[in-house]
Amino acid sequence: MVFVLAALAYSNPKLFDAPAHEGGGAGRYYTGSRGDGYGCDACHGGGAKDFALEVEGLPLGGWAAGATYTLDIAWSPTIEHASVLAEFTDGDGRAVGSLSLPPEDLLTPPELCGSGNRAAKQVELEDERVLLTIGDCGAHRLRAQWQAPDEASVGPINLHIAAVAGDGSGDASGDSVALENRELRPLGYAEQGCQIADTPERGRWGLLALGLLGLAGLRRRSTLAAVAVVAALSASACVNVQPYERGRLAQPDMELELDADLMAGPHHAVEYREGSAGALGGAGGGCGCN
Amino acid sequence: MRAHVAACAAACLLLTACASDPSTLPAPDYELFRSEVYPVLLRDCGMSNCHGDEERFFVVWGPGRTRLPVDPSELDEEDAAPSPFDPPTEEEMWLSYQRARAALVHGGEGLEEAPLLVKPLEGRGHGGKDRWDRNPWSREDARWQLVRGWAAGEITFDGGPQP
Numbered sequence: 001m002v003f004v005l006a007a008l009a010y011s012n013p014k015l016f017d018a019p020a021h022e023g024g025g026a027g028r029y030y031t032g033s034r035g036d037g038y039g040c041d042a043c044h045g046g047g048a049k050d051f052a053l054e055v056e057g058l059p060l061g062g063w064a065a066g067a068t069y070t071l072d073i074a075w076s077p078t079i080e081h082a083s084v085l086a087e088f089t090d091g092d093g094r095a096v097g098s099l100s101l102p103p104e105d106l107l108t109p110p111e112l113c114g115s116g117n118r119a120a121k122q123v124e125l126e127d128e129r130v131l132l133t134i135g136d137c138g139a140h141r142l143r144a145q146w147q148a149p150d151e152a153s154v155g156p157i158n159l160h161i162a163a164v165a166g167d168g169s170g171d172a173s174g175d176s177v178a179l180e181n182r183e184l185r186p187l188g189y190a191e192q193g194c195q196i197a198d199t200p201e202r203g204r205w206g207l208l209a210l211g212l213l214g215l216a217g218l219r220r221r222s223t224l225a226a227v228a229v230v231a232a233l234s235a236s237a238c239v240n241v242q243p244y245e246r247g248r249l250a251q252p253d254m255e256l257e258l259d260a261d262l263m264a265g266p267h268h269a270v271e272y273r274e275g276s277a278g279a280l281g282g283a284g285g286g287c288g289c290n
Numbered sequence: 291m292r293a294h295v296a297a298c299a300a301a302c303l304l305l306t307a308c309a310s311d312p313s314t315l316p317a318p319d320y321e322l323f324r325s326e327v328y329p330v331l332l333r334d335c336g337m338s339n340c341h342g343d344e345e346r347f348f349v350v351w352g353p354g355r356t357r358l359p360v361d362p363s364e365l366d367e368e369d370a371a372p373s374p375f376d377p378p379t380e381e382e383m384w385l386s387y388q389r390a391r392a393a394l395v396h397g398g399e400g401l402e403e404a405p406l407l408v409k410p411l412e413g414r415g416h417g418g419k420d421r422w423d424r425n426p427w428s429r430e431d432a433r434w435q436l437v438r439g440w441a442a443g444e445i446t447f448d449g450g451p452q453p
Contacts, residue, residue, distance in 0.1 A: 015354065015375075020333035023354030023375035028333065037420030042337035043355070170374065172338045179421075 013085075013121055013133035027125070031085050032179050033160040035093030035129050039179045040085075040162045047176030051075070051082075051165040055180070058159065062187035063148040071132075073142040073161065074110065081166035084142055086132045089158050095130040096157045098147045113137035120144065136166065152186035153242070159184060188243040316394040316401075318440050321447040323387050327440050328352070328378070330433045331390065334410075334426045340418050348393040348406065351382040358382050394441050407438055 018024025032039035057070040075082055090096040101120050102111070113119045119139030123131045134142050149157075159182045167174040212228035215221075241249070248254065271277045328350070335341040336350035343349070344356065351358050353375050378386075393406035402408060409416045410427040411434070419425055427434040439445040 020329045020336075020354070021352060021378060023352075025354075026329065026333040032421045034422055037422060037424060037426070038337065039421055042339055043342070045339060181421075 012135050013083075013123060016133075017123075017125075027127075029085055029087075029123075029125075029129075029131055029133075029162075031087055031131065031160045031162040032181060033087055033089045033093050033129075033158065034091070035087075035089060035127060039177070040164050041177045041179060043172040044164045044166075044175040044177050046173045047165060047167065048174075049165075049176055051079070051163055051176035051178040053084075053161060053163060053178050053180065055161065055182070058182060059148070059184055062185055062189060063157075064187050065148055065152045066150050068145050068147045071142075071144050071146050071159070075140050075163070075165075077110070077140045079140065079165045080138075081136045081168050082134070082140065082163060083136050083166075084132075084134045084161065084163040086142065086144075086159065086161045087129060088146055089129070089160065090154055091156070091158075094128040096154055097149050099130055099132065100145045100147075101132075102143055102145070108141065108143075110141035111139055111143060113139055148186075152188075152244075154186070156183050156185045156189065158182065190241055190243065314395075316391050316404075316441060318391065318394070318443060319447055320387055322440050322445065323390065324383055325447065327390070327437055328383060328386060330436060331386065334433065335418075348389050350386045350389070352378045352386070358385065401442055402438065404441070407434070407441060410434065 015023065016025040016029045017027060020026040028038065029036055030038050030040045030042060052075065054072075054074045056072040056074075059067070059069050063069065071086070073084060073086065075084070088096055088099070099122060101118070101122055104118065107118060111119055114137060117137075119134045119137055120142050121133050122144075123133055125131065132142060132144050159180070161178065161180040161182075163178040165176040165178075167176075209228050212224060215224065215228075331341075331350045332352045332355060335348070336352055336355040338356050340346075341348050341350050342356035349356075357374060358379065358381055390406060394401070394404045396404040408414050410425055412425045412428060414425070416425050429435075436445075
């Protein structure tokens with residue numbers, strides 16, 4: 001009779017850091033973050049049931065700089081063997097913000113192992129990653145406080161959660177996997193806006209092209225105008241405009257119109273004809289609202 | 291007529307030329323494989339759904355991953371069934387080495403075109419991309435350079451250059 005030994009779920013978080021030839025992850029935690037790449041589904045899978053996680057406390061409407069949020073992950077007590085990992089990362093996979101576990105006296109029974117000890121551990125890795133881990137010990141809740149970074153300019157961050165519900169067979173087959181990547185954006189984050197250029201160099205070229213365009217208009221040189229239009233188009237680009245950048249766009253010198261006094265007459269005529277005013281390219285939104 | 295025969299013979303020779311001669315199966319240093327290369331391959335390739343899958347051509351067996359089948363009749367009475375985290379057996383190490391050297395066979399384009407070295411790199415048709423669509427290694431990666439140096443016989447067990 002031949003039997004097969006296959007991979008055992010990493011029931012002890014220390015195993016993730018142990019050398020590979022000792023059965024460890026050699027630094028891989030399989031959270032699926034940019035710092036890791038692979039998720040726990042690289043080994044585990046084939047479970048008959050979905051592993052449902054209830055995740056609460058996230059600032060889904062946007063996180064405020066420096067604010068503290070309570071991450072609360074829970075799963076069914078009927079799952080006997082579960083391991084859960086979580087980490088907050090920036091776009092490069094590094095830890096962002098700061099994490100802290102609840103004090104002992106505030107722990108609830110689901111956060112304890114069968115032995116009565118705290119289940120959750122916080123692991124700080126050398127490559128600027130900080131993880132929350134729960135091994136297979138009978139717990140079915142993970143809580144932690146996450147303090148958002150002081151600067152909203154960090155941009156969107158990711159919460160990665162990787163979880164395995166083992167079937168108790170001791171191998172990686174027949175296990176259910178939950179892998180989540182939730183993007184959390186700072187308050188007021190604008191997906192995409194448009195401005196004249198995405199770099200100062202391109203901006204200068206764009207302004208030069210606009211100058212050429214004005215000159216061509218004055219001298220009625222169609223070739224020059226065509227060159228200027230092409231140059232202006234190639235110099236422009238769409239970039240994200242953050243709320244705190246809109247003050248600059250609202251300043252008078254950001255007006256695209258070369259001679260506002262000259263255009264006042266035509267604008268007045270349009271307003272009279274249409275019976276409405278505005279929407280003629282005026283800058284605004286300096287307060288950060290729309 | 292003689293020219294035609296010569297051309298046909300040349301064409302036949304070209305058509306029958308074997309890209310990889312079995313006699314050129316690479317035999318890089320086994321001791322270096324055991325100590326340095328095997329842990330790297332086990333870490334980055336040997337996941338159960340990747341090259342820990344015994345259906346694959348290139349497989350790495352080992353602790354915490356897929357283990358070789360064990361015949362209980364070969365165990366002594368006092369031996370307990372091995373744990374999934376027990377050190378790699380000699381069979382696992384040797385078989386992983388054999389699969390690795392088989393993956394070093396190439397069609398004459400150069401060692402760096404061998405599957406073991408080229409497939410983990412970007413843009414080379416490797417199915418096992420990570421969740422961010424990245425391949426495990428780049429040419430600058432120290433792990434890839436270790437495997438390449440081992441395969442090319444440029445480094446020896448003590449870490450020094452090949453004499």
